[in-house]
Amino acid sequence: MVPRDKDHEMQIANESIWLESIVQLHDGYEVDAVARFTDRLLRLASSRLPNRLQQRVDPEDIVQSVFRSFFDRNSRGRFQFEQSPDVWRLLAAMTYRKVKKTIRHHGQQLRDVRREASTPSDFPTAQDDAPTASSWVVMMELLEGILEQIPETHQRIVRLRLDGHSIDEIAATVGVTSRTVDRALSLVRKVASEMMGDE
Missing domain, CATH: 1.10.1740.10 (RNA polymerase sigma factor, region 2, helix turn helix motif)
Incomplete structure (x- = not known):
């Protein structure tokens, strides 16, 4: 055995x-x-x-x-x-x-x-x-995988955005410009689209 x-x-x-x-x-x-x-x-x-x-x-x-x-x-x-x-x-x-x-x-x-x-x-x-519990697990696992691929500052931006904060609020909290926040969110959307095979 x-x-x-x-x-x-x-x-x-x-x-x-x-x-x-x-x-x-x-x-x-x-x-x-x-x-x-x-x-x-x-x-x-x-x-x-x-x-x-x-x-x-x-x-x-x-x-x-x-x-x-x-x-x-x-x-x-x-x-x-x-x-x-x-x-x-x-x-x-x-x-x-x-x-x-x-x-x-x-x-x-x-x-x-x-x-x-x-x-x-x-x-x-x-x-x-409405998403099922299983689909939420899949999406959250995907999100965590994406966050691991981006800088820590970008990770904070994404998490704050998920918490419902505005672009200006995030910029003030993280200490960056609103344009930087927009770029970070755009990067995450691009990575997610590529990972999910969006065409």
Whole structure:
């Protein structure tokens, strides 16, 4: 029987090897990633799509789109991973973002094109669109990952903004100009957009 500490060390080593295969673009890493994450991403996509919309949109199509975006951007060196859980956080955030875009797209299509005889109840209300506990966890993990990549001053700016402070209040608290605050927030939005595969 393998001791628990040895088993834990082997697991860490295996995860490290797996992460290296993604970073180094080893042959077959895409197949491994699809096998590892598809079921979890499908559950996430299904939980965020309103039931009536799932009659029009297959969650599997969303997940496949996420993987295509992920593999394309990863092949161009757009991502940086320090630990294997970072890959899941990124894929989950990309899935969340693509679901939101899908909901917006179909809502716009209903309003502007009117090609289908549907009622507004086919699409999410403000209550339907409220984030679940699981989606909040994903988004907060993503935010923490972003904050780790930016200077400490920028981190303070973002946290103050999340607390509801105005640009001028943040500038006075941190001791920078309002323009610096704007630049910091723009940087965070850019990093978040890239991490989530926004197109």
